[in-house]
Amino acid sequence: MNNSSNDSKKDKPKGLHKGLTSYGDAGFSLFLRKAFIKGAGYTDSALDRPIIGIANTGSAYNPCHGNAPQLIEAVKRGVMLAGGMPMDFPTISVHESFAAPTSMYLRNLMSMDTEEMIRAQPMDAVVLIGGCDKTVPAQLMGAASAGVPAIQLVTGSMLTGSHRSERVGACTDCRRFWGKYRAEEIDAKEIADVNNQLVASVGTCSVMGTASTMACIAEALGIMLPGGASAPAVTADRIRIAEQTGATAVAMALSGLTPEKILTGKAFENALRVLLAIGGSTNGIVHLTAMAGRLGIEIDLLQLDAMGAETPVLVDLKPSGQHYMEDFHKAGGLRAVLRELKPLLHLDALTVTGRTLGEELELAGPGFAQDVVRPFNNPIYPQGSIAVLKGNLAPGGAIIKQSAAHKGLMESEGRAVVFENIEDMAERIDREDLDVNADDFLVLKNIGPKGAPGMPEAGYLPIPIKLARQGVKDMVRISDGRMSGTAAGTIVLHITPESAIGGPLAQVRNGDRIRLSVSKREISLLVSEAELAERMQQNPITPPSAERGYRKLFLQTVTQADQGADFDFLRPENFTEKVPRPR
Numbered sequence: 105m106n107n108s109s110n111d112s113k114k115d116k117p118k119g120l121h122k123g124l125t126s127y128g129d130a131g132f133s134l135f136l137r138k139a140f141i142k143g144a145g146y147t148d149s150a151l152d153r154p155i156i157g158i159a160n161t162g163s164a165y166n167p168c169h170g171n172a173p174q175l176i177e178a179v180k181r182g183v184m185l186a187g188g189m190p191m192d193f194p195t196i197s198v199h200e201s202f203a204a205p206t207s208m209y210l211r212n213l214m215s216m217d218t219e220e221m222i223r224a225q226p227m228d229a230v231v232l233i234g235g236c237d238k239t240v241p242a243q244l245m246g247a248a249s250a251g252v253p254a255i256q257l258v259t260g261s262m263l264t265g266s267h268r269s270e271r272v273g274a275c276t277d278c279r280r281f282w283g284k285y286r287a288e289e290i291d292a293k294e295i296a297d298v299n300n301q302l303v304a305s306v307g308t309c310s311v312m313g314t315a316s317t318m319a320c321i322a323e324a325l326g327i328m329l330p331g332g333a334s335a336p337a338v339t340a341d342r343i344r345i346a347e348q349t350g351a352t353a354v355a356m357a358l359s360g361l362t363p364e365k366i367l368t369g370k371a372f373e374n375a376l377r378v379l380l381a382i383g384g385s386t387n388g389i390v391h392l393t394a395m396a397g398r399l400g401i402e403i404d405l406l407q408l409d410a411m412g413a414e415t416p417v418l419v420d421l422k423p424s425g426q427h428y429m430e431d432f433h434k435a436g437g438l439r440a441v442l443r444e445l446k447p448l449l450h451l452d453a454l455t456v457t458g459r460t461l462g463e464e465l466e467l468a469g470p471g472f473a474q475d476v477v478r479p480f481n482n483p484i485y486p487q488g489s490i491a492v493l494k495g496n497l498a499p500g501g502a503i504i505k506q507s508a509a510h511k512g513l514m515e516s517e518g519r520a521v522v523f524e525n526i527e528d529m530a531e532r533i534d535r536e537d538l539d540v541n542a543d544d545f546l547v548l549k550n551i552g553p554k555g556a557p558g559m560p561e562a563g564y565l566p567i568p569i570k571l572a573r574q575g576v577k578d579m580v581r582i583s584d585g586r587m588s589g590t591a592a593g594t595i596v597l598h599i600t601p602e603s604a605i606g607g608p609l610a611q612v613r614n615g616d617r618i619r620l621s622v623s624k625r626e627i628s629l630l631v632s633e634a635e636l637a638e639r640m641q642q643n644p645i646t647p648p649s650a651e652r653g654y655r656k657l658f659l660q661t662v663t664q665a666d667q668g669a670d671f672d673f674l675r676p677e678n679f680t681e682k683v684p685r686p687r
């Protein structure tokens with residue numbers, strides 16, 4: 105931090121003096137504020153210290169954040185040991201299984217809540233306690249816009265359970281066992297037994313799903329303590345990280361280390377590189393695009409694809425591999441990955457400690473023998489986990505998690521079996537008279553950002569039951585929605601523009617031929633341009649709308665997947681940088 109920048113901050117209000125409530129008399133505003141906070145028993149000496157806000161997302165509806173009370177206690181300890189004054193405050197909490205119609209519908213609302221509460225309340229820095237899929241991106245989007253020094257803390261992953269001596273964890277195994285139950289390979293008693301074992305403790309999903317991906321991304325961005333991504337929720341390591349996070353927040357408050365100094369184009373390039381190397385969730389792209397967008401940084405999907413060609417998947421975790429997050433932590437966590445990627449990273453990117461990523465890696469010392477993070481020259485998949493597709497079906501792009509797809513289906517052509525929306529799919533997919541074969545392509549429309557709305561994780565269409573019974577485990581599935589980071593299969597997602605606003609996907613009909621070529625990065629509807637144009641004329645699409653409330657705001661302002669599905673009014677007018685840059 106240079107001196108002139110320090111000087112310019114000298115006169116800015118700090119602590120309780122920040123953001124005074126408007127009564128037209130600043131002295132009175134401060135007097136009143138102090139009077140009220142003293143009602144909680146604080147002394148002037150406590151109130152004169154740097155104030156560290158702690159965003160509390162604990163909620164009975166969010167078991168992924170079930171350890172929030174212990175983390176808050178540890179963060180407070182860290183803050184006070186470093187001479188600060190901790191103040192926790194609630195924000196919206198969003199859990200994947202307790203948010204209708206889908207958690208993604210609420211991510212932007214949570215980001216607005218986080219941003220405005222950081223801005224409205226006096227704090228010199230903020231600790232963001234998140235974890236479950238949408239919470240970390242929401243908090244980082246909000247913090248990036250608020251511009252107050254911020255540090256991410258995650259709740260940490262849950263423990264794995266055991267079903268009949270087989271190790272299981274949410275949620276790759278949730279899907280695997282549910283698939284077995286649908287195929288009548290296991291009975292109702294066994295699926296009920298599994299249900300008790302899949303989530304063995306509080307904490308986030310135990311595989312490289314979206315929560316783990318976003319934790320790793322936050323560490324790669326430098327906005328979390330080095331080593332902070334992987335410790336499971338119920339470990340002493342997690343509590344220690346929380347205490348250190350509190351202490352670091354005080355240092356950040358004193359030095360004025362604001363998010364835009366950390367979340368730079370280089371930091372986002374590092375994070376994209378890590379996303380590819382960890383076999384991360386496809387949702388990571390949407391969230392990184394939204395986060396970068398808040399800072400005027402655009403993610404170039406084609407360059408991301410090029411980056412994938414030189415970035416192998418190194419982490420052997422489900423769903424791309426076989427291990428769980430607790431194994432990843434014991435293997436050294438993200439630092440083991442960063443060491444392998446070192447020649448490809450921007451080591452001069454700044455972190456929350458005030459040191460660079462390269463300096464932090466030096467401090468962490470050498471790695472050790474383990475079998476979860478592979479060496480660069482012996483990866484579990486030779487390219488990055490995610491490929492970007494284009495073609496007349498997705499003029500704005502689409503993605504596929506190639507590391508979790510079926511090899512035999514990645515170069516294929518098939519007949520479209522079309523579902524118009526989620527309700528249509530739910531109603532027909534298991535009917536015995538559904539005209540479907542194993543080599544058909546299942547197409548689901550209207551699950552994009554505006555379609556469902558909220559771009560739900562319904563892109564992982566179930567295998568029709570009559571095919572599941574025959575042993576079919578994977579089919580090509582295509583939609584404008586997302587899928588859970590814990591899911592696997594040959595699944596084309598994020599088709600842009602989405603069908604609900606008239607993208608070509610809206611015009612796909614039963615029996616059309618579609619070609620998927622991951623090697624050529626192609627997703628094509630094999631229908632002539634003239635035929636497609638005629639269909640568009642015959643079948644004009646009216647985008648969905650709503651009468652009132654958040655749904656109205658959402659439908660009017662949500663952007664497409666290639667812009668992070670953020671609200672347009674939360675993104676800057678001018679973008680100043682595009683990443684990844686061509687190498």
Ligand code: FES
Nearest residue numbers: 168236308309315
């Ligand atoms: Fe919360 Fe998976 S449901 S992380």
